[in-house]
Amino acid sequence: MGRRGVRVAASDVPTSIHLRRSYLRERPAALPELSELDVVRHFTELSRRNFGVDTSFYPLGSCTMKYNPKVAERIASYPGFAHLHPLLPQLRMGGILTQGALEVLYEMERLLCEIVGMAAFTMQPLAGAHGELTGIMMMAAYHRHRRNHKTTVLIADSAHGTNPASAAIAGYTVASVPSDAQGGMDVQALKGMLNDQVAGLMLTCPNTLGLFNPNVREICDLIHSVDGLAYYDGANLNAIVGKVKPADLGFDIVHLNLHKTFATPHGSGGPGSGPVGVVEKLAEFLPVSTVIKRSDGTYALEYDRPNSIGYIAPFYGNFGIILRAYVYILMLGREGLERVAENAVLNANYVREKLKDYYHLPYPQVCKHECVFSAARQAERGVHALDIAKALIDRGFHPPTMYFPTTVKEALMIEPTETESKETLDAFIDAMIEIARLAETHPEQITAAPTTTPVGRLDETAAARNLNIASL
Amino acid sequence: MPFIANTEQQRQEMLDAIGLTAADLFSDVDASMRCGPLDMPAGMSEQAVRARLAELAGKNSINLTCFLGGGFYDHFIPAAVGALIGRSEFYTAYTPYQPEISQGTLQAIYEYQSAICRLTDMQAANASLYDGGTALYEAMMMALRVTDRNKIIIDDSVNPIYRVMIHSYTRNLKIELVETKNADGQADREAILKLLDDKTAGVIVQNPNFFGLIDDYSDLAEAAHAKGALLICSCYPTSLGILKTPGAMGADIVTGEGQSLGLPMSFGGPYLGFMATRSKYVRKMPGRIVGEATDTEGRRGFVLTLQAREQHIRRDKATSNVCTNEALCALTALVYLSLLGREGLRETAQLCADKASYAYQKLTAIKGVRPYFRAKWFFNEMVLDLPCEASGVIGRLIEKGIAAGFPLSRYYEGMDNAILIAVTEKRTKEEIGVLAEALEAVL
Numbered sequence: 001m002g003r004r005g006v007r008v009a010a011s012d013v014p015t016s017i018h019l020r021r022s023y024l025r026e027r028p029a030a031l032p033e034l035s036e037l038d039v040v041r042h043f044t045e046l047s048r049r050n051f052g053v054d055t056s057f058y059p060l061g062s063c064t065m066k067y068n069p070k071v072a073e074r075i076a077s078y079p080g081f082a083h084l085h086p087l088l089p090q091l092r093m094g095g096i097l098t099q100g101a102l103e104v105l106y107e108m109e110r111l112l113c114e115i116v117g118m119a120a121f122t123m124q125p126l127a128g129a130h131g132e133l134t135g136i137m138m139m140a141a142y143h144r145h146r147r148n149h150k151t152t153v154l155i156a157d158s159a160h161g162t163n164p165a166s167a168a169i170a171g172y173t174v175a176s177v178p179s180d181a182q183g184g185m186d187v188q189a190l191k192g193m194l195n196d197q198v199a200g201l202m203l204t205c206p207n208t209l210g211l212f213n214p215n216v217r218e219i220c221d222l223i224h225s226v227d228g229l230a231y232y233d234g235a236n237l238n239a240i241v242g243k244v245k246p247a248d249l250g251f252d253i254v255h256l257n258l259h260k261t262f263a264t265p266h267g268s269g270g271p272g273s274g275p276v277g278v279v280e281k282l283a284e285f286l287p288v289s290t291v292i293k294r295s296d297g298t299y300a301l302e303y304d305r306p307n308s309i310g311y312i313a314p315f316y317g318n319f320g321i322i323l324r325a326y327v328y329i330l331m332l333g334r335e336g337l338e339r340v341a342e343n344a345v346l347n348a349n350y351v352r353e354k355l356k357d358y359y360h361l362p363y364p365q366v367c368k369h370e371c372v373f374s375a376a377r378q379a380e381r382g383v384h385a386l387d388i389a390k391a392l393i394d395r396g397f398h399p400p401t402m403y404f405p406t407t408v409k410e411a412l413m414i415e416p417t418e419t420e421s422k423e424t425l426d427a428f429i430d431a432m433i434e435i436a437r438l439a440e441t442h443p444e445q446i447t448a449a450p451t452t453t454p455v456g457r458l459d460e461t462a463a464a465r466n467l468n469i470a471s472l
Numbered sequence: 473m474p475f476i477a478n479t480e481q482q483r484q485e486m487l488d489a490i491g492l493t494a495a496d497l498f499s500d501v502d503a504s505m506r507c508g509p510l511d512m513p514a515g516m517s518e519q520a521v522r523a524r525l526a527e528l529a530g531k532n533s534i535n536l537t538c539f540l541g542g543g544f545y546d547h548f549i550p551a552a553v554g555a556l557i558g559r560s561e562f563y564t565a566y567t568p569y570q571p572e573i574s575q576g577t578l579q580a581i582y583e584y585q586s587a588i589c590r591l592t593d594m595q596a597a598n599a600s601l602y603d604g605g606t607a608l609y610e611a612m613m614m615a616l617r618v619t620d621r622n623k624i625i626i627d628d629s630v631n632p633i634y635r636v637m638i639h640s641y642t643r644n645l646k647i648e649l650v651e652t653k654n655a656d657g658q659a660d661r662e663a664i665l666k667l668l669d670d671k672t673a674g675v676i677v678q679n680p681n682f683f684g685l686i687d688d689y690s691d692l693a694e695a696a697h698a699k700g701a702l703l704i705c706s707c708y709p710t711s712l713g714i715l716k717t718p719g720a721m722g723a724d725i726v727t728g729e730g731q732s733l734g735l736p737m738s739f740g741g742p743y744l745g746f747m748a749t750r751s752k753y754v755r756k757m758p759g760r761i762v763g764e765a766t767d768t769e770g771r772r773g774f775v776l777t778l779q780a781r782e783q784h785i786r787r788d789k790a791t792s793n794v795c796t797n798e799a800l801c802a803l804t805a806l807v808y809l810s811l812l813g814r815e816g817l818r819e820t821a822q823l824c825a826d827k828a829s830y831a832y833q834k835l836t837a838i839k840g841v842r843p844y845f846r847a848k849w850f851f852n853e854m855v856l857d858l859p860c861e862a863s864g865v866i867g868r869l870i871e872k873g874i875a876a877g878f879p880l881s882r883y884y885e886g887m888d889n890a891i892l893i894a895v896t897e898k899r900t901k902e903e904i905g906v907l908a909e910a911l912e913a914v915l
């Protein structure tokens with residue numbers, strides 16, 4: 001067809017090079033041949049088949065779908081940030097031309113240190129799971145340094161799947177610690193699992209049930225008693241930010257998901273950013289490079305770190321994401337961050353109390369940023385968590401997280417976040433109540449959902465069996 | 473308070489409605505665990521924060537003429553890219569867990585996977601990984617799984633930043649990682665063939681390599697396959713506008729950094745790691761994958777597929793710990809490739825090569841400046857041998873407003889006088905002339 005969306009600039013050099021034929025591709029890649037308007041309409045249409053926080057309420061538990069401030073997008077596009085080549089500070093005289101960017105990184109490290117109580121941070125990890133891997137690699141470096149022979153990492157049975165996966169690919173064996181009747185880590189069981197082989201423990205606090213574990217200090221002390229390290233999975237820091245510092249609880253390593261607590265966009269599934277903070281005794285193991293502030297007030301990168309775990313990312317992290325989080329923290333300030341936790345927790349408890357008569361609530365105590373219901377009662381009528389999720393779609397809401405944590409049958413995990421208003425929560429609560437009633441009276445209306453979407457329920461089993469993952 | 477909807481009065485109404493007090497909400501957190509007020513400034517207005525960040529942005533130079541590459545390039549980005557990925561239905565969504573309301577993201581990822589396959593001549597691509605370096609590490613881990621072996625050969629003409637990353641990641645694992653030294657700028661066939669044995673899981677190479685030199689690894693693919701090993705090739709996607717594809721060479725896993733496909737350099741990220749493989753290895757591939765599906769009424773749609781490989785199901789037995797992909801960056805690359813299209817990508821790649829070739833002629837005409845290697849086929853990046861230390865020359869040229877290139881001594885011993893210079897389609901004949909004059913003047 002030959003249609004094209006962009007006219008490539010004409011060549012202004014006199015020669016056109018003919019590379020050796022065996023080095024060339026036989027025919028051009030079969031990419032689209034479309035006008036600019038064709039492309040714009042196509043992707044505009046695709047965007048209309050999507051659902052974002054800007055579309056409507058998105059209470060996807062554990063993912064913290066809060067509002068993403070527009071000003072952060074604007075600032076990330078400033079040419080002084082967006083057009084900066086990452087190798088520039090590694091050149092002689094290049095450091096002075098990147099002082100603004102280095103200052104952002106340095107200031108973010110300091111702010112995050114203050115927020116979680118750690119001594120030092122690396123901004124390099126490119127996502128939460130990448131932060132977990134980085135943290136576990138530092139755990140391994142610590143034990144290697146102390147000539148400890150450790151093989152096992154303990155992880156709560158309610159943990160995100162990334163925890164065991166990260167520990168395993170870092171070379172550790174994973175042992176799962178069961179939960180107790182209150183939904184927290186079972187301290188007696190933990191005691192029974194402690195031995196010299198334990199390298200550390202990964203804990204999410206509040207956990208994936210949205211519950212703060214009152215024994216968290218004791219758990220950290222127990223781990224320290226076998227010279228293990230306590231790892232804080234910061235996925236749920238938004239529940240306690242400004243109120244509790246993980247370091248004060250006894251944690252040694254913490255990763256944060258900037259796209260959760262600090263409001264950077266989730267981008268349809270990334271890019272994220274997963275900075276890692278550590279206590280003083282682990283600071284020597286942080287990845288290269290680190291940003292330092294010199295006595296003359298200028299910033300520089302330091303590479304000479306003999307005990308470091310080495311390079312884990314090509315440069316200094318997902319700078320564009322770090323920048324957005326920095327903007328958010330500056331705008332909220334010290335009181336604002338505390339209000340984040342208070343409002344996130346209030347909104348979750350409001351939903352919990354308002355819905356507890358309609359859905360089974362396995363853990364009835366005060367929750368933190370999210371609450372987990374079970375659709376077990378509705379399941380008896382043939383209406384499952386999945387059906388309730390699809391019925392919410394027809395009512396204009398994004399569904400909660402379903403079937404996680406796996407420790408709760410038919411789980412529906414609701415995280416409203418602090419940016420949502422009472423009116424929005426009330427509308428969602430009304431929809432949930434209506435669905436619970438219909439599940440009793442007209443279950444077939446719920447199991448038939450969704451009916452308002454461009455496609456209905458898709459056959460995932462057939463999709464995996466008759467695999468078509470690219471048009472070749 | 474910015475970004476918090478409810479007023480104090482509404483908060484009170486909500487508390488009253490559920491019969492709790494503000495204190496009750498944190499009654500599970502013992503007072504001894506609480507921290508005092510954070511030691512940080514009070515919140516700023518949008519106006520103040522924009523002024524502050526504009527000031528910081530102003531401390532970074534954007535007026536340098538950029539001949540810096542090293543795997544990260546200053547390419548032209550059409551305005552429509554930003555306009556489309558700036559649609560908040562894309563950027564404020566999360567992973568498409570609910571396919572009925574995520575067909576936009578899902579179809580876009582399917583199209584992205586298709587575009588990566590067509591670009592590389594492979595049959596299966598994932599939805600993306602963090603960056604080119606972590607993608608190469610994941611490819612190495614995948615080769616270990618596919619072959620159930622534990623030896624990897626990597627040539628030192630592969631991006632040194634990626635090599636140091638791989639060294640960090642494998643430190644705690646039982647992997648035999650052997651590095652070969654390049655032979656006059658290219659992967660040393662003799663050394664690699666000598667090391668290649670029936671314990672080898674994979675051979676890792678890069679095209680064009682870190683020195684910008686073009687290679688054809690068909691021979692290495694054949695040799696690797698003869699020993700039951702995989703060939704892993706990291707590549708520069710723009711170059712695939714004209715260069716022989718890794719698929720045509722017989723590579724088994726292809727990765728690369730997608731930054732050159734419409735993403736700004738943004739001081740190191742967010743970037744885009746792409747990965748593609750052969751159909752037979754798809755179930756061993758890490759990362760999210762989107763597949764075609766049909767709904768209850770037979771309509772075509774898309775879903776996340778082969779999820780049984782992933783951490784949220786397999787936990788410690790998963791193919792990788794990755795959860796997030798770089799969806800918005802993958803969308804960016806897809807929009808960019810759709811706008812450039814078949815001819816536009818070919819023209820862009822040819823333009824890069826033409827301009828680099830012109831720059832090579834101008835620069836090597838300077839007294840004392842010579843090509844560092846004998847191999848003469850390069851794409852858009854070249855290594856030149858200067859009559860003095862490269863890092864000092866680069867420093868002096870920065871003072872003249874030119875980021876002339878990267879000093880290879882930083883990663884290669886003994887290459888003190890070598891400079892790596894990249895030329896993209898954005899560089900003009902005039903800018904190349906200015907670089908040549910400035911270089912001549914400082915030597």
